[in-house]
Amino acid sequence: MAPLKVTKICCLGAGYVGGPTCAVVALKCPHIKVTIVDFNQARIDAWNSPDYNLPIYEPGLEDVVRQARGRNLFFSTNVDQAILEAELIFVSVNTPTKKSGVGAGFAADLNYVELATRQIARVSTSSKIVVEKSTVPCRTAESMRTILEANSKPGCRFDILSNPEFLAEGTAIQDLFAPDRVLIGSLQTPEGKSACESLVEVYNNWVPKQKIFTVGLWSSELSKLAANAMLAQRISSINALSAICEATGANIDEVSNAVGMDSRVGPKFLRASVGFGGSCFQKDILNLVYLSESLHLPEVAAYWRQVVEMNDYQKRRFSKRVVDTLFNTITGKRIAVLGFAFKADTGDTRESAAITLIRDFQAERARISIYDPKVEESQIWQDLQEASPTVPLVDIQKNVTITHSVLEATRDVEAVIIATEWREFKLIDWHAVYAQMSKPAFLFDGRLLVNPDELRQIGFRVSVIGRGETL
Template identity: 50%
Template sequence: MALVPGSVCCSETVISADASTVPTTPDDSLNGGTDELDEESNGSRTTVTEDSDPESITSVSHVRSICCVGAGYVGGPTAAVIAYKNPRLRVTVVDKDERRIRRWNSQHLPIYEPGLAEIVRISRDGLRGDSTPASSDEATSEPQISTEGQQENAESNSTVASSDRKPNLFFSANVAKCIRESDIVIIAVNTPTKMRGSGAGSATDMTAFEAVAADVVQHARNGAIIVEKSTVPCRTAQMIQEMISVRRPSVHFEILSNPEFLAAGTAIQDLLHPDRVIIGSATTEKGQVAAETLAQVYAGWVNRSRIITTNIWSSELAKLVANSMLAQRLSSINSISAICEATGAEINEVSASIGMDSRVGDKFLRAGIGFGGSCFKKDVLSLVYLAESLGLKEVGAYWRQVVTMNEYQRNRFTSRVIKCLNNTLVGKKITLLGYAFKKNTSDTREAPALEIIKTLLDENPGEIAIFDPCCNPYVVESEIRQLQSLGPPALRDDGGAVKVYSDAYEACASSNAILIVTEFDEFRNSDPVSSPDQKSESAVSGQNIPTIAQEAMISKLSKPEESKNTASSPSIEDRLISQPDCAADCPDCQRENGRDIPARKLSEDIPKKQVDWERIAENMQTPKWLFDGRCIIETKKMTELGIRVESIGSSGDAF
């Protein structure tokens, strides 16, 4: 049953600018901004002006089309799953970055997430029927979700399962047109930390968000529902309210906050099986109707008990607090890992012990080199800025220490590497296994690896080798090349020390030290286990597990529960429509064909197979060092191979 707290009321009249409690936008940001995308989310607010004519408002009781503005780590997967689960609903993802849109429409998806490629293929390209073909009426019927209930959607799922499934997921660079044609417009663009001006280093940079919000307000049809997915500061809805009152005072939009809670590497499972879906709205009747309209979209596959409605401000703040609390746990356990290294205690044993306390729990108690990604650091700093803006300096200082602890942990790890190698890396080869900030994702934003590389380069090493099983080598090279603007060339091709490999054994050959930077199961020397901060059902990668595109997994992901296929029915792979051919001048294909390093097609899931550490050990330089930054290595097994192991939270051989 939905919960609708009423502690804060969003009235149906325009709220004055004086009511804002927190500065949320950079100067002049209404006039433009970048359209970079992201993987985060948050909410907005209700609006009706005194000039609105209720009779002119377009009805949204029947949702036929959704437009998601932002084709990044949140917008792309979210839209794909909504389209997949609502086959009669038209879902369009728009972005001004034509290169990104081109990749979503090709075999080269711009991001990697387990299961994403299959979801996109089914929704974007359709499926051939597994029994009788669809009737002409079914083939031409408009996508629709009824707010009266789920019966219509369930019937459509049953129909689609037994006939051709028509494509209902589209990607376009025509932003204005797609916004105009949609009943619900979702904003899912990047909101990074502001780096210049007032609030630099803590405040949220709302440039891209404001630019997109302005486009939505300008082009959306009267009566449309605007949904914030981007993570924004609390009370951002008021900014949207004021924008509408200035730009289109005679129209009515309901604005909802629908924060995402996706974890990189498990985003598809998080969308298919969410812990909760939060929808914030005005506490007015119109606001609650809008919230129920969006709830019906999710109700096609999410249990109603997990769909929670709140007031708009609670929903906006929930995402910042959730990420800050998770980041706090990681920084807390990392602080204890330093004590373990100094005393001889083992961090994994300490974590397991305290994790069994039901009041604490075992999630997010895995020590490592610090959290990364686009969310944790940014959201903690946003919470810091909010507290400081409200005059709560002690609260701000408390949360800022979480970020400080995270940076300390990363720097401590790098210093340990240099110390063990006799305080010099000159002429030595250092190998980094992993570049993405966590396993099973190609997301490299705020990845600790980049800061580690910067520090190691200052020591003038002979070579810094990088291997990541999910990241496109060209993406990694591009990010490393950006370091060159700050100093001498970094990449080997440009005269520097960094080289990106597509093979783990080549990357490790003749290495003096190997650093495990990302907790990929491929790098373990024991059977992989589900991390305490991962859902057990989402662990789709392990030793020799086939790709998610194989029959068993694709069937699990793509067959609706109502499907009654028999053993004689065509397999899902037989029913998949061929992917669109790339253009002759496709830059991704050209890079693959013209370089030694193959750029993996991120639309293909990669088989997971653990590396052979005995083979790696045979080809390392002596003494052989392994620095486990993710606590995934069994030290005893490595010692038998002649490898000296230094692990986070363990005293190791050097202490």
């Protein structure tokens, strides 16, 4: 079968995956019309804003949208029209962890995937290639195919592909421009392979053929979960060693550098921190745990569950260290938390370590000031409310202040916590910060950003994660 030449693409979902991915597809494929759709009018309005005040922050994204929007890149809430016109449809909707019912707390909630699939079947009057872009459990494509075939109109054929994203927030545009690999899974039938080749041709406009890997559908779905689980496992492993370093006086930087110099291991994702966050790692590992238990593999499930448990332990251990160091009580004390995003160069706060730390400090009745250069105030209040659902927002706001600079956040505080590795925090005027803090002035570095010796010279009492030095 000759592969279909794709000229119109629709992306269902204008979030962190669909927006950047399809914006880059439009930039690199000027001959293809790309329409990104979402039911959220405010989100689409932000994508279409005249001043390019986009709904997500990602370095380089604005430049991509500026070049392609209005040429062959469009953002719309007219979902049906975009589906009707498209030959290839990316499904990039949210797949959060279930909050209730069977598999609550572990399984992926596929409600949005199913709704999107049913809408594709209901609207389509011609054959389509449907591409899973969302991170989904293994064999989700089988469910999608069943729905599509049961609801398709005469003469409509649907081929399903799996094309997981391997983007790191903060470097997503760079990752899309020059990916390590593009993975496309299909049924190993003539029709499936033909559909796969159609998507290969789209990516081949800028990605070398040798970096495009075509595999079976189920291998592609599992590869995404496996990649995130392995990366998170490395972080939990080095964080587990950081606890040993603190107890023995070893230096986690020196240990991770020594380990990372081994070519069999490599240096990436071996940087100790207060814990990993983001939209993928925890969700995908819990999904893998649930999948393992569903397949009656309890030992496998327990293995991967421990990665998440170690991450939770690292956050608890850090907040306890703060309380213990501040003379075993922080009630009424002022603490500055620098950083609220889960990592630098993104406004994403999902599973951010800062949320857990602040919740723990609130439980101790501390007074907290927060500064993050990119996270919106409304997002911070929403996250803190969700973290403490039994506490009214008005009560949270009595003890939490959102500020607009490092100096404002650290005025009259007794301790400073570095929770996100923003580049701005490497350039802080610590003399000015120290001058306006209560004394003794404590600094807790959860991201290995500061030079503790230099700060001790100023007068700070410094605690760095993964180092056992006494204050």
